[in-house]
Amino acid sequence: MLDFKTSERKLQSALSIERYIHTMGVVKAAEKLAKRYGADVEKARYAALLHDCAKDYPPDMKRRFCKEYHVPVDDIMLKTIDLTHAFLGAEVARREYLVEDEEILGAIKYHTTGKKNMTLLEKIIFIADYIEEGRKKFDTLEESRKIAFEDIDKAMAFILEHTIEYVKQRNRPLHPLSVEAYEYYKSISEGK
Template sequence: MKEVILDLRNELRGKLSPQRYEHTISVSFICTALAMRYGSDLYHAELAGLLHDCAKHLGDGEIIKKCQKQGIQLTDDERKAPAVLHAKYGAWLAQYKYGIEEDEVINAIRWHTTGRPEMSILEKIVFVADYIEPRRDKAAGLSVVRSIAFKDLDECIYLILKNTLDYLKGKNCFVDSMSLEAYAYYEQIHKEMKGEQ
Protein backbone atom coordinates (compact mmCIF):
# COMPACT_ATOMS: atom_id res chain seq x y z
CA MET A 1 0.00 0.00 0.00
CA LYS A 2 2.69 2.46 0.99
CA GLU A 3 4.60 1.73 -2.23
CA VAL A 4 1.49 2.38 -4.33
CA ILE A 5 1.01 5.80 -2.70
CA LEU A 6 4.67 6.74 -3.17
CA ASP A 7 4.64 5.57 -6.80
CA LEU A 8 1.50 7.60 -7.48
CA ARG A 9 3.02 10.71 -5.90
CA ASN A 10 6.09 10.39 -8.13
CA GLU A 11 3.94 9.84 -11.22
CA LEU A 12 1.71 12.83 -10.47
CA ARG A 13 4.65 15.09 -9.62
CA GLY A 14 5.81 14.62 -13.22
CA LYS A 15 2.41 15.29 -14.77
CA LEU A 16 0.84 18.09 -12.74
CA SER A 17 1.95 21.69 -12.36
CA PRO A 18 3.70 22.40 -9.04
CA GLN A 19 0.61 24.22 -7.73
CA ARG A 20 -1.74 21.40 -8.77
CA TYR A 21 0.60 18.82 -7.27
CA GLU A 22 0.67 20.68 -3.94
CA HIS A 23 -3.14 20.92 -4.04
CA THR A 24 -3.31 17.18 -4.69
CA ILE A 25 -1.07 16.33 -1.74
CA SER A 26 -3.09 18.66 0.50
CA VAL A 27 -6.37 17.08 -0.60
CA SER A 28 -5.01 13.59 0.09
CA PHE A 29 -3.99 14.62 3.62
CA ILE A 30 -7.38 16.24 4.32
CA CYS A 31 -9.08 13.12 2.95
CA THR A 32 -7.21 10.95 5.44
CA ALA A 33 -8.03 13.33 8.29
CA LEU A 34 -11.72 13.27 7.38
CA ALA A 35 -11.56 9.48 6.98
CA MET A 36 -10.21 9.25 10.53
CA ARG A 37 -13.05 11.45 11.76
CA TYR A 38 -15.83 9.58 9.94
CA GLY A 39 -14.49 6.01 10.14
CA SER A 40 -13.70 5.54 6.46
CA ASP A 41 -10.82 3.49 5.03
CA LEU A 42 -7.64 5.62 5.30
CA TYR A 43 -5.86 4.02 2.36
CA HIS A 44 -8.86 4.47 0.04
CA ALA A 45 -9.23 8.06 1.20
CA GLU A 46 -5.58 8.87 0.52
CA LEU A 47 -5.71 7.10 -2.84
CA ALA A 48 -8.85 8.96 -3.95
CA GLY A 49 -7.39 12.26 -2.77
CA LEU A 50 -4.18 11.69 -4.72
CA LEU A 51 -5.97 10.75 -7.92
CA HIS A 52 -8.90 13.16 -7.80
CA ASP A 53 -7.21 15.61 -10.22
CA CYS A 54 -5.08 13.10 -12.17
CA ALA A 55 -6.60 14.37 -15.45
CA LYS A 56 -6.49 18.07 -14.52
CA HIS A 57 -3.30 18.69 -16.54
CA LEU A 58 -5.28 18.12 -19.75
CA GLY A 59 -7.21 20.91 -21.46
CA ASP A 60 -10.99 20.71 -21.87
CA GLY A 61 -10.79 19.93 -25.61
CA GLU A 62 -8.17 17.27 -25.04
CA ILE A 63 -10.26 15.60 -22.34
CA ILE A 64 -13.30 15.56 -24.64
CA LYS A 65 -11.24 13.88 -27.37
CA LYS A 66 -9.81 11.33 -24.93
CA CYS A 67 -13.29 10.53 -23.60
CA GLN A 68 -14.53 10.00 -27.15
CA LYS A 69 -11.53 7.80 -27.98
CA GLN A 70 -12.20 5.61 -24.92
CA GLY A 71 -15.95 5.43 -25.57
CA ILE A 72 -16.80 7.41 -22.42
CA GLN A 73 -20.29 8.83 -22.87
CA LEU A 74 -20.60 12.60 -22.34
CA THR A 75 -23.81 14.33 -21.39
CA ASP A 76 -24.94 17.60 -22.98
CA ASP A 77 -24.27 19.28 -19.64
CA GLU A 78 -20.70 17.99 -19.56
CA ARG A 79 -20.12 19.36 -23.05
CA LYS A 80 -21.48 22.75 -21.90
CA ALA A 81 -19.40 22.73 -18.70
CA PRO A 82 -16.25 20.82 -19.73
CA ALA A 83 -14.38 21.93 -16.60
CA VAL A 84 -16.15 19.12 -14.73
CA LEU A 85 -14.92 16.46 -17.16
CA HIS A 86 -11.53 15.99 -15.52
CA ALA A 87 -13.38 14.08 -12.80
CA LYS A 88 -15.04 11.68 -15.23
CA TYR A 89 -11.88 11.09 -17.25
CA GLY A 90 -9.83 10.97 -14.06
CA ALA A 91 -12.01 8.12 -12.80
CA TRP A 92 -11.33 6.28 -16.06
CA LEU A 93 -7.57 6.91 -15.70
CA ALA A 94 -7.63 5.72 -12.10
CA GLN A 95 -9.15 2.43 -13.19
CA TYR A 96 -7.44 1.76 -16.51
CA LYS A 97 -4.08 3.54 -16.21
CA TYR A 98 -3.38 3.34 -12.49
CA GLY A 99 -5.07 -0.03 -11.89
CA ILE A 100 -7.44 1.05 -9.14
CA GLU A 101 -10.00 -1.70 -8.63
CA GLU A 102 -12.04 -0.30 -5.73
CA ASP A 103 -15.32 1.12 -7.02
CA GLU A 104 -15.63 3.46 -4.04
CA VAL A 105 -12.31 5.12 -4.95
CA ILE A 106 -13.25 5.42 -8.62
CA ASN A 107 -16.67 6.89 -7.72
CA ALA A 108 -15.12 9.37 -5.29
CA ILE A 109 -12.90 10.65 -8.09
CA ARG A 110 -15.83 10.66 -10.53
CA TRP A 111 -18.11 12.82 -8.37
CA HIS A 112 -15.66 15.22 -6.74
CA THR A 113 -16.58 18.18 -8.97
CA THR A 114 -20.37 18.08 -9.24
CA GLY A 115 -21.30 15.92 -6.28
CA ARG A 116 -24.46 13.84 -6.56
CA PRO A 117 -27.42 12.89 -4.40
CA GLU A 118 -26.75 10.15 -1.84
CA MET A 119 -22.97 10.24 -2.03
CA SER A 120 -21.04 7.56 -0.16
CA ILE A 121 -18.88 8.58 2.79
CA LEU A 122 -15.73 8.47 0.65
CA GLU A 123 -17.39 10.51 -2.12
CA LYS A 124 -18.36 13.11 0.48
CA ILE A 125 -14.86 13.14 1.94
CA VAL A 126 -13.15 13.81 -1.41
CA PHE A 127 -15.76 16.39 -2.43
CA VAL A 128 -15.27 18.28 0.86
CA ALA A 129 -11.48 17.89 1.01
CA ASP A 130 -11.10 19.36 -2.47
CA TYR A 131 -12.90 22.51 -1.30
CA ILE A 132 -11.38 22.99 2.15
CA GLU A 133 -7.73 22.03 1.66
CA PRO A 134 -5.35 24.59 3.21
CA ARG A 135 -4.08 26.11 -0.04
CA ARG A 136 -7.55 27.19 -1.10
CA ASP A 137 -8.16 30.79 -0.11
CA LYS A 138 -10.71 32.34 -2.47
CA ALA A 139 -13.93 30.41 -1.86
CA ALA A 140 -16.79 32.16 -0.09
CA GLY A 141 -17.35 31.33 3.57
CA LEU A 142 -14.31 29.07 3.67
CA SER A 143 -13.65 29.37 7.40
CA VAL A 144 -17.25 28.41 8.21
CA VAL A 145 -17.20 25.49 5.77
CA ARG A 146 -13.89 24.26 7.21
CA SER A 147 -15.24 24.36 10.75
CA ILE A 148 -18.31 22.34 9.78
CA ALA A 149 -16.40 19.72 7.75
CA PHE A 150 -15.35 17.81 10.86
CA LYS A 151 -18.78 18.11 12.50
CA ASP A 152 -21.35 17.32 9.79
CA LEU A 153 -20.42 16.22 6.25
CA ASP A 154 -23.94 16.65 4.85
CA GLU A 155 -24.23 20.21 6.13
CA CYS A 156 -20.76 20.94 4.80
CA ILE A 157 -21.70 19.62 1.35
CA TYR A 158 -24.87 21.72 1.38
CA LEU A 159 -22.82 24.86 2.09
CA ILE A 160 -20.19 24.02 -0.54
CA LEU A 161 -22.83 23.42 -3.20
CA LYS A 162 -24.73 26.57 -2.22
CA ASN A 163 -21.56 28.69 -2.37
CA THR A 164 -20.46 27.12 -5.64
CA LEU A 165 -23.84 27.57 -7.33
CA ASP A 166 -24.09 31.17 -6.11
CA TYR A 167 -20.62 31.84 -7.53
CA LEU A 168 -21.36 30.21 -10.89
CA LYS A 169 -24.73 31.96 -11.24
CA GLY A 170 -23.09 35.28 -10.32
CA LYS A 171 -20.60 34.77 -13.16
CA ASN A 172 -23.38 33.66 -15.56
CA CYS A 173 -21.70 30.26 -15.97
CA PHE A 174 -23.53 27.16 -17.05
CA VAL A 175 -24.28 24.82 -14.13
CA ASP A 176 -24.20 21.05 -14.63
CA SER A 177 -27.57 19.51 -13.79
CA MET A 178 -25.92 16.94 -11.49
CA SER A 179 -24.74 19.79 -9.26
CA LEU A 180 -28.30 21.10 -9.15
CA GLU A 181 -29.60 17.64 -8.23
CA ALA A 182 -26.96 17.28 -5.54
CA TYR A 183 -27.81 20.71 -4.16
CA ALA A 184 -31.54 19.92 -4.03
CA TYR A 185 -30.81 16.67 -2.21
CA TYR A 186 -28.48 18.19 0.41
CA GLU A 187 -30.66 21.28 0.79
CA GLN A 188 -33.52 18.97 1.79
CA ILE A 189 -31.30 17.32 4.42
CA HIS A 190 -30.34 20.81 5.64
CA LYS A 191 -33.99 21.85 5.92
CA GLU A 192 -34.95 18.66 7.75
CA MET A 193 -32.09 19.14 10.19
CA LYS A 194 -33.23 22.73 10.83
CA GLY A 195 -36.84 21.59 11.24
CA GLU A 196 -37.97 23.29 8.03
CA GLN A 197 -40.04 21.69 5.30
Protein backbone atom coordinates (compact mmCIF):
# COMPACT_ATOMS: atom_id res chain seq x y z
CA MET A 1 0.00 0.00 0.00
CA LEU A 2 1.32 3.44 -0.87
CA ASP A 3 1.59 5.77 2.11
CA PHE A 4 -1.15 8.30 2.71
CA LYS A 5 0.78 11.31 1.38
CA THR A 6 1.90 9.56 -1.81
CA SER A 7 -1.63 8.31 -2.43
CA GLU A 8 -3.00 11.78 -1.81
CA ARG A 9 -0.68 13.27 -4.44
CA LYS A 10 -1.47 10.53 -6.95
CA LEU A 11 -5.17 10.98 -6.31
CA GLN A 12 -5.03 14.72 -6.90
CA SER A 13 -4.19 14.15 -10.55
CA ALA A 14 -7.12 11.74 -10.96
CA LEU A 15 -9.82 13.92 -9.40
CA SER A 16 -11.44 17.27 -10.11
CA ILE A 17 -10.86 19.97 -7.49
CA GLU A 18 -14.46 19.64 -6.27
CA ARG A 19 -14.13 15.89 -5.90
CA TYR A 20 -10.84 16.27 -4.12
CA ILE A 21 -12.37 18.70 -1.61
CA HIS A 22 -15.30 16.29 -1.13
CA THR A 23 -12.81 13.46 -0.59
CA MET A 24 -10.93 15.37 2.13
CA GLY A 25 -14.30 16.05 3.81
CA VAL A 26 -15.00 12.31 3.76
CA VAL A 27 -11.56 11.62 5.27
CA LYS A 28 -12.38 13.97 8.14
CA ALA A 29 -15.86 12.54 8.73
CA ALA A 30 -14.56 8.95 8.52
CA GLU A 31 -11.89 9.73 11.09
CA LYS A 32 -14.48 11.12 13.52
CA LEU A 33 -16.81 8.15 13.01
CA ALA A 34 -13.93 5.68 13.45
CA LYS A 35 -13.05 7.30 16.78
CA ARG A 36 -16.69 7.30 17.86
CA TYR A 37 -17.19 3.59 17.11
CA GLY A 38 -13.71 2.27 17.90
CA ALA A 39 -12.71 1.38 14.33
CA ASP A 40 -9.15 1.56 12.98
CA VAL A 41 -8.66 5.27 12.31
CA GLU A 42 -5.83 4.83 9.80
CA LYS A 43 -7.82 2.34 7.74
CA ALA A 44 -10.84 4.64 7.82
CA ARG A 45 -8.76 7.60 6.61
CA TYR A 46 -7.22 5.55 3.85
CA ALA A 47 -10.50 4.02 2.62
CA ALA A 48 -12.07 7.48 2.64
CA LEU A 49 -9.17 8.92 0.68
CA LEU A 50 -9.58 6.36 -2.10
CA HIS A 51 -13.38 5.87 -2.05
CA ASP A 52 -13.97 7.97 -5.19
CA CYS A 53 -10.62 7.30 -6.92
CA ALA A 54 -12.38 6.11 -10.10
CA LYS A 55 -15.34 8.51 -9.95
CA ASP A 56 -13.99 11.12 -12.35
CA TYR A 57 -12.97 8.69 -15.07
CA PRO A 58 -15.00 9.57 -18.17
CA PRO A 59 -17.75 7.00 -18.99
CA ASP A 60 -15.76 5.28 -21.74
CA MET A 61 -12.78 4.95 -19.49
CA LYS A 62 -14.98 3.41 -16.77
CA ARG A 63 -16.26 0.83 -19.28
CA ARG A 64 -12.78 0.09 -20.57
CA PHE A 65 -11.23 -0.31 -17.11
CA CYS A 66 -14.11 -2.46 -15.87
CA LYS A 67 -13.29 -4.85 -18.71
CA GLU A 68 -9.57 -4.70 -18.21
CA TYR A 69 -9.77 -5.14 -14.42
CA HIS A 70 -12.51 -7.79 -14.64
CA VAL A 71 -15.06 -5.78 -12.68
CA PRO A 72 -18.49 -7.33 -13.27
CA VAL A 73 -20.96 -4.81 -14.68
CA ASP A 74 -24.60 -5.79 -14.12
CA ASP A 75 -27.65 -4.48 -16.04
CA ILE A 76 -28.29 -1.63 -13.62
CA MET A 77 -24.68 -0.49 -13.84
CA LEU A 78 -24.79 -0.71 -17.62
CA LYS A 79 -27.66 1.78 -17.58
CA THR A 80 -25.99 4.06 -15.04
CA ILE A 81 -22.30 3.64 -15.74
CA ASP A 82 -21.36 5.99 -12.89
CA LEU A 83 -22.52 3.29 -10.46
CA THR A 84 -19.45 1.26 -11.43
CA HIS A 85 -17.15 3.81 -9.81
CA ALA A 86 -17.30 2.11 -6.42
CA PHE A 87 -16.62 -1.44 -7.62
CA LEU A 88 -14.07 -0.17 -10.11
CA GLY A 89 -12.55 2.08 -7.43
CA ALA A 90 -11.78 -0.96 -5.28
CA GLU A 91 -9.90 -2.56 -8.20
CA VAL A 92 -8.05 0.68 -8.97
CA ALA A 93 -7.09 0.93 -5.29
CA ARG A 94 -5.79 -2.64 -5.39
CA ARG A 95 -3.82 -2.32 -8.63
CA GLU A 96 -2.73 1.31 -8.71
CA TYR A 97 -2.51 2.25 -5.03
CA LEU A 98 -1.35 -1.25 -4.06
CA VAL A 99 -3.97 -1.72 -1.34
CA GLU A 100 -4.11 -5.33 -0.18
CA ASP A 101 -6.28 -4.88 2.87
CA GLU A 102 -9.65 -6.50 2.07
CA GLU A 103 -11.43 -4.39 4.68
CA ILE A 104 -10.35 -1.17 3.00
CA LEU A 105 -11.20 -2.56 -0.44
CA GLY A 106 -14.66 -3.64 0.77
CA ALA A 107 -15.33 -0.16 2.15
CA ILE A 108 -14.49 1.39 -1.21
CA LYS A 109 -16.51 -1.22 -3.10
CA TYR A 110 -19.76 -0.79 -1.16
CA HIS A 111 -19.69 2.94 -0.43
CA THR A 112 -22.43 3.74 -2.97
CA THR A 113 -24.86 0.82 -3.03
CA GLY A 114 -24.32 -0.48 0.48
CA LYS A 115 -25.26 -4.12 1.10
CA LYS A 116 -26.63 -6.17 3.96
CA ASN A 117 -24.43 -7.06 6.92
CA MET A 118 -21.66 -4.55 6.26
CA THR A 119 -18.43 -4.36 8.28
CA LEU A 120 -17.95 -1.41 10.62
CA LEU A 121 -15.47 0.17 8.21
CA GLU A 122 -17.88 -0.24 5.27
CA LYS A 123 -20.63 1.51 7.23
CA ILE A 124 -18.29 4.30 8.28
CA ILE A 125 -17.28 5.11 4.69
CA PHE A 126 -20.86 4.84 3.42
CA ILE A 127 -22.05 7.30 6.07
CA ALA A 128 -19.02 9.63 5.90
CA ASP A 129 -19.59 10.01 2.15
CA TYR A 130 -23.14 11.20 2.85
CA ILE A 131 -22.56 13.52 5.79
CA GLU A 132 -19.19 15.15 5.04
CA GLU A 133 -19.01 18.86 5.85
CA GLY A 134 -18.87 20.04 2.22
CA ARG A 135 -22.22 18.53 1.21
CA LYS A 136 -24.70 21.09 -0.03
CA LYS A 137 -27.60 21.42 2.40
CA PHE A 138 -30.57 19.16 1.81
CA ASP A 139 -33.58 18.28 3.96
CA THR A 140 -32.31 15.21 5.76
CA LEU A 141 -28.62 16.17 6.06
CA GLU A 142 -28.63 17.56 9.60
CA GLU A 143 -30.71 14.67 10.89
CA SER A 144 -28.31 12.19 9.20
CA ARG A 145 -25.32 13.88 10.83
CA LYS A 146 -26.95 13.60 14.22
CA ILE A 147 -27.99 9.95 13.93
CA ALA A 148 -24.57 9.04 12.48
CA PHE A 149 -22.97 9.60 15.89
CA GLU A 150 -25.82 8.10 17.92
CA ASP A 151 -26.48 4.74 16.28
CA ILE A 152 -24.60 3.55 13.21
CA ASP A 153 -27.20 0.99 12.09
CA LYS A 154 -30.03 3.49 12.43
CA ALA A 155 -27.95 5.92 10.39
CA MET A 156 -27.57 3.26 7.67
CA ALA A 157 -31.35 2.70 7.56
CA PHE A 158 -32.07 6.43 7.55
CA ILE A 159 -29.57 7.29 4.80
CA LEU A 160 -30.55 4.31 2.64
CA GLU A 161 -34.23 5.18 2.93
CA HIS A 162 -33.62 8.73 1.75
CA THR A 163 -31.16 7.71 -0.95
CA ILE A 164 -33.69 5.22 -2.35
CA GLU A 165 -36.40 7.89 -2.28
CA TYR A 166 -34.09 10.31 -4.11
CA VAL A 167 -33.23 7.74 -6.80
CA LYS A 168 -36.90 6.84 -7.30
CA GLN A 169 -37.96 10.47 -7.60
CA ARG A 170 -35.49 10.93 -10.40
CA ASN A 171 -36.56 7.73 -12.14
CA ARG A 172 -33.07 6.37 -11.95
CA PRO A 173 -32.53 2.64 -11.74
CA LEU A 174 -32.26 1.40 -8.18
CA HIS A 175 -29.55 -1.12 -7.40
CA PRO A 176 -30.84 -4.32 -5.72
CA LEU A 177 -27.93 -4.18 -3.23
CA SER A 178 -29.32 -0.90 -1.87
CA VAL A 179 -32.82 -2.32 -1.46
CA GLU A 180 -31.38 -5.36 0.29
CA ALA A 181 -29.26 -3.10 2.52
CA TYR A 182 -32.22 -0.91 3.43
CA GLU A 183 -34.41 -3.85 4.41
CA TYR A 184 -31.59 -5.32 6.46
CA TYR A 185 -30.77 -2.13 8.41
CA LYS A 186 -34.41 -1.20 8.83
CA SER A 187 -35.18 -4.53 10.51
CA ILE A 188 -32.00 -4.35 12.63
CA SER A 189 -32.74 -0.88 13.92
CA GLU A 190 -36.40 -1.65 14.57
CA GLY A 191 -35.34 -4.62 16.66
CA LYS A 192 -33.20 -2.47 18.91
